[in-house]
Every structure is written in C-alpha cells, then in structure tokens.
Amino acid sequence: MTNTAPSTAGAEHAPGAGDFAARTQQIAKVYGRGDAQVVALDAVTVGIPRGRFTAIMGPSGSGKSTLMHCMAGLDSVDSGQVLIGDTELTRLKDKQLTRLRRDKIGFIFQAFNLVPTLTALENITLPMDIAGRKADKEWLDAVIDTVGLRPRLKHRPTELSGGQQQRVACARALASRPEIIFADEPTGNLDSRSGAEVLGFLRDSVRRMGQTIVMVTHDPSAAAYADQVLFLSDGQIVDTMTEPTAERVLERMKGFDAGGHNTRPASTPESGVSAR
Ligand SMILES: Nc1ncnc2c1ncn2[C@@H]1O[C@H](COP(=O)(O)OP(=O)(O)O)[C@@H](O)[C@H]1O
Ligand SMILES: [Mg+2]
Numbered sequence: 001m002t003n004t005a006p007s008t009a010g011a012e013h014a015p016g017a018g019d020f021a022a023r024t025q026q027i028a029k030v031y032g033r034g035d036a037q038v039v040a041l042d043a044v045t046v047g048i049p050r051g052r053f054t055a056i057m058g059p060s061g062s063g064k065s066t067l068m069h070c071m072a073g074l075d076s077v078d079s080g081q082v083l084i085g086d087t088e089l090t091r092l093k094d095k096q097l098t099r100l101r102r103d104k105i106g107f108i109f110q111a112f113n114l115v116p117t118l119t120a121l122e123n124i125t126l127p128m129d130i131a132g133r134k135a136d137k138e139w140l141d142a143v144i145d146t147v148g149l150r151p152r153l154k155h156r157p158t159e160l161s162g163g164q165q166q167r168v169a170c171a172r173a174l175a176s177r178p179e180i181i182f183a184d185e186p187t188g189n190l191d192s193r194s195g196a197e198v199l200g201f202l203r204d205s206v207r208r209m210g211q212t213i214v215m216v217t218h219d220p221s222a223a224a225y226a227d228q229v230l231f232l233s234d235g236q237i238v239d240t241m242t243e244p245t246a247e248r249v250l251e252r253m254k255g256f257d258a259g260g261h262n263t264r265p266a267s268t269p270e271s272g273v274s275a276r
Contacts, residue, residue: 006149014187020047020083021180021212022071027080029235030065040066042235043080048180054207055223056216057249058232064216065184066190067232071214072096072105072182085179094144102131106173108190112165114157114172117178120164121153122170140175141211147171163194170198174205187222201227211251220249233262241267 022273029041040063048071056064069075071082073089082089114123115244124144128135144150147167156167159243163268166186173181183202189193203225205211215226230238233256241248255259255264 007211017192019050020107021050021085022048022214023079023083024067024071025083026076027067027070027082029070029075029077039235040256041070041077043178043196044237045236046237047259048212049228051191051206051210052211052228053215055226055229055244056214056232056265057220057223057229057253059256060218062232062260063235064218064232068182068184068216072107073101082194085269102127103176104179106171106176106178108166108169108181108183108186109183109255110161111187112169114165114269116157119154119156120160120168123168124149124175127172128176130175135175136177139177141180143171143174146208148197148202161194161239162190163197165199166190166194170201170205174180174209174211176213180214185217186215187217187219195222200243220253221225221246225251231262233260238262239264245255 022154023042024046026043026045027041028039028043031038031040032173040140044063044067056067066075070077071084073084073092078092080090084100087100087104089097089100115126118126125135125140144153147170149164149167149171152160152164157168161170166189170185173183186202187198190198200221202215206213206227215222217223224244226244227242229241229244229249231241231252239252241252252264252267255262257263
C-alpha cells in the first residue's frame, strides 16, 4: 500500500458533540519511504466516549496498535491532532507529554511488564510512587478487591499465574484513576479462562467505577465485552458497532479479505449497527 492521498473515509464515524476522553482529528502516520512506504493511519478521525469501554478491531496490520500508540502519546503522528480531554497532545513538548502520560493515562500491554523484584502491591503503586503521589487508600482498596488480588499482594510476579499478573497490571493502570486506559491485546498471553476474568474486570471498572477504556484486540469474544467496537482496515475506521456480540463481530470480520482489506460498506443503522 503506497497511497498517501488524503481520504474522507471514516468521516461518518467522526466525533460530533459529546463527552470524549480522547479524540483524533484526521491523524496520519506513514512508516518507511518510497516502495517500502506503509500508510499505517490514513486520516483517522474518531472520538472515545468517556466512561465507556471501546474496542478497536481489525485484521493484523490494519493499524490498531499504531492508532492506540498515537492516541496515548507513545508514538507521534505525521499530521492531524490528538486530544486527551481538552489537551492537544500534538502540541506538547516532550516533558509535558511525559507528565500527561504519567498523570492521565493508564496502560495495559500484552506482556504484563511487571517489575520482577517488587511485590504485587509494590507493582500496583509504582507509577504513583515514581510520581511522588500518594495513593487514595479507599480507591486502592476498591481496585484491589475488584481485581481479586487481596490474598496475593505480597507475592512477586513469578509466584503469580499469567492471569494474576495481568490483573496486577490492570490494578496498576487503574490505581491512579487515569482519564483513560489504553490496553493493547491485554488477553493475548492468557488462556481463555484468565482472559475472561481480566475482560470481566475491565468491563466492571467501566460500569462500576466510570473508567474509560480503549482496548485493541483481534479476538471477537474479547471485543464483545466492550460497549462499542471500531473496525479498522488499511489504516481507516471503516465501521462502528454498538452493543457488540461475539457472533456479530465475527460476522463483520468476515467482511475483510485475506489481505485484510474491507469488502463491505459500513453497516447501516437499520441492521442494528450504527456509527455514533
Ligand atoms: N515501526 C514500524 N516500522 C515500519 N512499519 C510499521 C511499524 N509499525 C507498524 N508498521 C506497519 O504499519 C501497519 C500497521 O501496523 P500495526 O499498527 O502494528 O497493526 P495492527 O496492530 O493492527 O496489527 C502494518 O503494515 C505494519 O507492518
Ligand atoms: Mg497490534
């Protein structure tokens, strides 16, 4: 794919009025040059509603991780704007960006990224300890109970199962009550039972605690835990689905060919699938 012409595809998924924890305006990201050029994001305009669980789905190579990394300020865009709340990331200097990431954003990755020499509890509070912030005791207690880690707080990561380690990573992301949590394939390294636990917990933190979560996944059953699903193909948002079920997500994913290209028009509201 070498086409760099700006496109208006995905404009129907553009955020209108509403309360968004994060937004992008026409963001583009191109890797490489000449023949090796890859358009990873092609004018993506999207809003992430506050207090909801949003999944980003799409075939491998469709730009899911790039979109997440650009929204989270882990990677820079070539053009366009990214906002977290009212703050335009794309205008921040490095130091300000680091601080914003630390104070307003939580991360959960496929690899748990825990510090092996620290206990579960120390891992959970580490980002706040580094920032010199005190954990809100009541909140921290609620988070620990929600992820079911109370009996494991003194264990080190090697003494925990994969599912427990990922729950520590979830608690770490939630502990500082960030504006938004970005999760990239958070259940990618887990068996289906542990994966279901982690997904159920992420959903609970949205429902009960009002957390905003964006999760990148290629697994329809994981996406079904979300309130809405955005579908990416070739670096563009090509569809949106609210109240997804694994069956409907799987059905929609069949609309991408072997190369990951979209073969269907965006769904219409009549089919129960609507752009928000
Ligand atoms: N650092 C990079 N250098 C070059 N190409 C990259 C880099 N990161 C991603 N890409 C390319 O950009 C496209 C989107 O990648 P990615 O966002 O990782 O997709 P996904 O997460 O949906 O699998 C792919 O074609 C990928 O090969
Ligand atoms: Mg990826």
